[in-house]
Structure formats: C-alpha cells, structure tokens
Amino acid sequence: MFGGKILNMRINLALIQIATKLGDVEANLEKHLGFVQQAKSEKVDLIVFPELSLTGYVLQDMVPAVAHRPVDDDPVFRPLLKASRDLDIVVGFVDEDARHRFYIGSAYLSGGQVVHVHHKLYLPTYALFDEGRFFTRGDAVRAFDTRFGRLGMLICEDFWHASPPYLLWLDGADLLLLASASPGRGLNEHDRLESARWVEGVNQAYANLFTSFVAHSNRVGYEDGMNFWGGATVFDPGGDLIAHGPYFEEAMVSAVVDLGHLRRVRARLPLLRDERTSLVQAELARIQAK
Amino acid sequence: MNIDLSIHTGLARKILTGFIRSEITRAGFSRALVGLSGGLDSAVSCVLAAEALGPGNVLAVRLPYRTSSPDSLEDATIVAEQLGVPLETIEITGMVEPLLERDSKIPNVRKGNILARARMIVLYDQSEVWKGLVVGTSNKTEILLGYTTLWGDMAAAINPLGDLYKTQLRQLARALEVPPSVLNKPPSADLWVGQTDEAEMGLRYDEVDKLLYLLVDQRCTPEDCVEAGFDRAYVEKVMLRVRRNHFKRLMPPIAKLSNRTVGYDFLYPRDWGT
Numbered sequence: 001m002f003g004g005k006i007l008n009m010r011i012n013l014a015l016i017q018i019a020t021k022l023g024d025v026e027a028n029l030e031k032h033l034g035f036v037q038q039a040k041s042e043k044v045d046l047i048v049f050p051e052l053s054l055t056g057y058v059l060q061d062m063v064p065a066v067a068h069r070p071v072d073d074d075p076v077f078r079p080l081l082k083a084s085r086d087l088d089i090v091v092g093f094v095d096e097d098a099r100h101r102f103y104i105g106s107a108y109l110s111g112g113q114v115v116h117v118h119h120k121l122y123l124p125t126y127a128l129f130d131e132g133r134f135f136t137r138g139d140a141v142r143a144f145d146t147r148f149g150r151l152g153m154l155i156c157e158d159f160w161h162a163s164p165p166y167l168l169w170l171d172g173a174d175l176l177l178l179a180s181a182s183p184g185r186g187l188n189e190h191d192r193l194e195s196a197r198w199v200e201g202v203n204q205a206y207a208n209l210f211t212s213f214v215a216h217s218n219r220v221g222y223e224d225g226m227n228f229w230g231g232a233t234v235f236d237p238g239g240d241l242i243a244h245g246p247y248f249e250e251a252m253v254s255a256v257v258d259l260g261h262l263r264r265v266r267a268r269l270p271l272l273r274d275e276r277t278s279l280v281q282a283e284l285a286r287i288q289a290k
Numbered sequence: 291m292n293i294d295l296s297i298h299t300g301l302a303r304k305i306l307t308g309f310i311r312s313e314i315t316r317a318g319f320s321r322a323l324v325g326l327s328g329g330l331d332s333a334v335s336c337v338l339a340a341e342a343l344g345p346g347n348v349l350a351v352r353l354p355y356r357t358s359s360p361d362s363l364e365d366a367t368i369v370a371e372q373l374g375v376p377l378e379t380i381e382i383t384g385m386v387e388p389l390l391e392r393d394s395k396i397p398n399v400r401k402g403n404i405l406a407r408a409r410m411i412v413l414y415d416q417s418e419v420w421k422g423l424v425v426g427t428s429n430k431t432e433i434l435l436g437y438t439t440l441w442g443d444m445a446a447a448i449n450p451l452g453d454l455y456k457t458q459l460r461q462l463a464r465a466l467e468v469p470p471s472v473l474n475k476p477p478s479a480d481l482w483v484g485q486t487d488e489a490e491m492g493l494r495y496d497e498v499d500k501l502l503y504l505l506v507d508q509r510c511t512p513e514d515c516v517e518a519g520f521d522r523a524y525v526e527k528v529m530l531r532v533r534r535n536h537f538k539r540l541m542p543p544i545a546k547l548s549n550r551t552v553g554y555d556f557l558y559p560r561d562w563g564t
Binding site for chain 1: 294296297298300301302304305308309312313448449452453556557558559560561562563564
C-alpha cells in the first residue's frame with residue numbers, strides 16, 4: 001500500500017534576488033554576507049545567489065578588475081568560505097584561471113571548502129548580449145556530490161540549450177540550481193514580461209521532463225536602461241511550482257525541497273529509468289559523422 | 291499578421307519608476323526635473339518621476355516662447371498641480387529673439403530647432419540650480435523617425451519613454467490619469483502656431499507605430515510589411531526616415547588613432563562602479 005522506504009531529506013533552500021553594485025565587489029560581498037546571516041538565523045541549509053552576484057552583469061572592460069579565484073586566501077572568498085561552515089552557499093563571480101582566462105562562474109561552497117565550480121558553457125553574443133567578447137566559455141558540465149545528495153549548477157544561457165540539464169540529469173543531479181542575470185524584455189498586454197514567461201516555462205518543462213527539482217535564482221535591479229526581473233522559482237519533480245519570488249524586488253525566497261518527493265514521482269513516472277542513453281549516443285555519433 | 295501594441299501599463303509603470311529611481315540615485319542625486327510642455331510625453335515623464343522620487347523632488351519647468359499655445363501652458367500647470375510638484379516658468383522669448391531677428395526669413399524648422407535648444411540650455415542650467423537630473427521625454431516613434439532636435443529636446447540624463455511607441459505612451463498616460471485635455475489634444479511640438487506632429491511628418495501615429503513595430507520589433511522585411519497591408523511607397527518612406535536619422539541616435543563617431551579609443555575598445559556602461 002505504501003511505497004516502502006522513504007528518503008526523508010528536506011533542504012531549506014533560499015534563493016536570493018539582489019540588485020548588485022556594478023563592478024563593486026566589496027559592496028556586493030557585504031550584501032551577500034548580510035543575506036547569509038539572515039539565512040542562517042532562519043535555519044536555511046542552502047542559499048543560492050544569482051549569476052555574477054558578486055560583480056554585476058554588464059561588466060565589459062571591468063572584467064579583469066573584478067575577477068577572483070575561489071580559494072581560501074582570496075579576500076572575497078575567505079569570508080564566504082568561512083560562512084559556508086554554517087550553511088551551503090552558491091555565489092556568482094568572475095573566475096580567472098592560472099592562464100588569465102576569465103569565466104562566468106558559480107561556486108558551490110560548503111563546510112569551508114569549494115565543492116564545485118561551474119563555468120558558463122554558453123555565452124550569448126547576440127541581440128543585447130555581448131558575453132563572448134569578454135569571457136571564455138566553460139567546457140565541462142558535471143553533477144557533484146553535496147551533503148544533500150547530488151546536484152547540478154547551470155548559468156542562464158546554459159539552460160536555453162537542452163543538453164546541459166539533460167547531461168546533469170544523467171550524471172545524477174536530482175536538484176538543478178540555475179542562476180541568471182536575465183534582462184527583462186518583451187512588454188506586451190500580459191502582466192509578466194516575455195523573458196519571465198520564457199524562463200519559467202523552460203524551468204517547469206525541465207522539472208517535468210527530468211522529474212527533478214529545478215530552482216532558479218535571478219537578480220533584480222537595473223544596469224543603465226536594462227532591468228532584471230527577479231521572480232525566483234522552485235518547481236518540484238511533478239512540475240508544480242512550490243516557490244515564486246516577487247518580480248523586480250530584492251527578496252530571499254524560501255522553499256522546502258523534500259527529496260522524498262523524487263521517489264514518489266519517479267515511482268509513478270519512470271522517465272529516468274526508461275531513458276535510452278545508448279540510443280542518444282549512437283544517433284549523435286551518426287549525426288556528427290554526417 | 292496580428293499587430294497589437296497593447297501594453298500592460300501596470301508593468302510598464304513598475305519598471306519605469308524603478309528605472310528612474312535607480313538611475314537618478316546611483317548617479318548621486320535624489321532629484322529630477324522635467325521640461326513640462328503641456329503635451330502627453332512630458333506629462334508622462336513628470337508623473338513617473340514624481341512617483342519614483344516623490345513629488346517634492348521633481349521640478350516641472352515651463353519654458354514658453356511668445357507664440358506658445360496658452361492652452362499648453364495651462365495644461366502644464368494642471369499636470370504640475372495634480373502631481374503636487376513644484377513648478378517654475380522661465381520664458382525663453384528674450385533669449386532667442388536676438389538670434390531669430392538676425393534672419394527675417396528664418397524658416398520654421400530652423401526656428402523650431404533654436405527654441406528646442408534654448409529650452410535645453412535653460413533645463414540644464416536649472417538642473418545645476420535644482421541639483422537634479424533632466425528626465426527625457428522622447429518616445430520610440432520620434433527617436434526612430436528622427437522627429438526631434440539633436441541636442442535639443444533629445445538632451446536628457448535618462449529617458450524612461452524611449453522604448454514606448456506614441457500609441458503605447460497614450461495607453462500609459464491614460465492609466466496614469468493624465469488630465470483629459472492633455473490626453474486628447476493632437477500631438478504637437480508647439481514650435482509654431484498650429485503645428486502638429488502628424489501634419490508636419492505626413493504620418494499618422496496609429497499607422498506608423500504599427501509599421502515600425504513590424505520593421506523594428508518583429509524584424510520584418512519590407513515585403514512582409516506590404517503583405518501585412520502597408521503601401522510599398524509608405525514602407526520605403528518610413529524606412530528611409532529611420533535610416534537617414536540614425537545619426538541622431540548615436541554619439542558622434544570618434545576618428546580612431548590609438549590602440550584604445552572611447553566607444554570602440556574602451557567599453558564601460560554608464561553605471562560603471564555604481
């Protein structure tokens with residue numbers, strides 16, 4: 001009658017919608033630490049900041065000036081790593097590698113350690129975007145183990161391509177942490193901008209298709225004439241919306257991610273079990289050989 | 291093809307007031323000023339600025355010339371009083387007459403440009419006195435068609451209206467409860483007696499906005515527009531206007547000589563560091 005052993009892991013998740021000071025890492029760090037403190041007092045387990053949360057988005061020639069290494073002796077990461085002894089933290093930053101290439105990065109910090117760094121794979125360089133001019137694209141998409149189980153991180157344009165979330169799903173991620181600095185656009189008669197409707201539709205689709213949790217953290221505020229719309233969301237493995245942040249306002253958006261729900265949904269809907277990776281691989285090989 | 295320029299005015303209001311608040315305060319100011327003509331565009335800018343910053347922080351400035359329509363002056367007063375913003379009136383007649391008198395046959399276009407630029411001088415000077423930034427009033431239709439005076443009415447610190455077509459601005463004005471006399475009058479730069487935008491350009495806003503929406507927002511080809519029911523000659527006329535006036539939408543090009551040049555490879559957003 002009942003489904004047997006239930007995984008009883010619940011994550012108190014907080015998605016942070018912040019407006020950043022463009023190019024002022026110290027001021028942004030201070031704001032991060034304030035939210036972390038608040039989250040700690042509210043017993044949050046995992047706090048997720050949006051894309052480039054430590055720097056702002058339209059950086060252009062500021063990129064080298066705001067870059068940091070996610071290591072303990074970095075003045076920005078040291079206090080963040082210290083704070084990660086109390087709760088897990090995802091921050092957005094400009095990562096500079098040893099050979100001075102600059103990446104849009106998300107770092108997962110826990111227990112005073114850097115658990116994983118994701119480099120943005122797809123750098124939009126069209127329409128209002130110019131990321132490819134200033135940044136290097138990442139070349140790996142990997143799920144990683146945390147104290148809550150296996151997770152995956154992606155940044156904005158990464159999840160406009162179906163393959164990165166698909167790969168993370170196959171690599172074992174049951175919770176996708178998506179971070180954006182999504183410029184608001186597409187004003188029409190609807191009460192949401194088109195950009196918000198597109199992103200929310202895509203996130204919900206991934207939750208449904210991958211029977212996984214999909215959490216999206218998006219910034220707010222303005223940079224020159226561009227607005228960022230916020231509206232953080234968490235969809236559960238059944239595709240239901242379990243948290244939705246306000247549009248355009250700074251906020252800490254809380255959700256309880258009940259990992260036991262994965263089992264209930266996947267028992268009903270075994271899409272993961274039935275996924276045919278060999279078929280995908282064979283067909284990709286054929287298509288690439290064309 | 292469905293051409294619907296309807297906007298959610300509540301959403302526009304939210305974004306635009308947030309924009310004004312953000313961009314004025316991060317530049318180190320708390321105040322703004324708007325040249326209030328009595329027309330629709332400046333009324334909307336003034337309402338948004340008052341909502342964003344508080345009416346006490348927005349100065350409305352009337353800048354009449356001796357031929358300016360008394361109705362417009364009156365409408366500007368009604369808007370300012372309705373909002374509770376301070377109102378200043380600085381007549382520009384005495385400033386511009388000596389220049390106009392140099393040429394008794396001065397055509398209307400030159401005269402109009404002089405008036406628009408004189409108003410810019412006064413507004414920017416008052417900006418220093420008021421310790422506030424000039425909020426612009428140019429809409430997307432004017433900007434695309436170049437129906438504007440370079441360094442005149444285009445001059446502003448920020449522009450909240452530049453991505454709204456005139457017909458969309460009218461929807462927003464209605465939602466913002468701009469007085470009916472302002473809403474219902476024919477759009478006019480009021481640079482000479484009896485001037486109207488539509489007569490001067492030979493275009494109707496309701497029609498040209500739809501065409502611009504197809505060409506610009508929807509990236510349609512001229513053929514697509516003809517198929518959507520627009521006359522080919524009309525499409526070509528509008529496209530030519532958009533192209534010929536593009537210079538008004540850009541800073542003057544700097545001749546590149548060095549390895550790093552402003553505008554080419556010295557690239558920073560305006561909000562740099564704020």
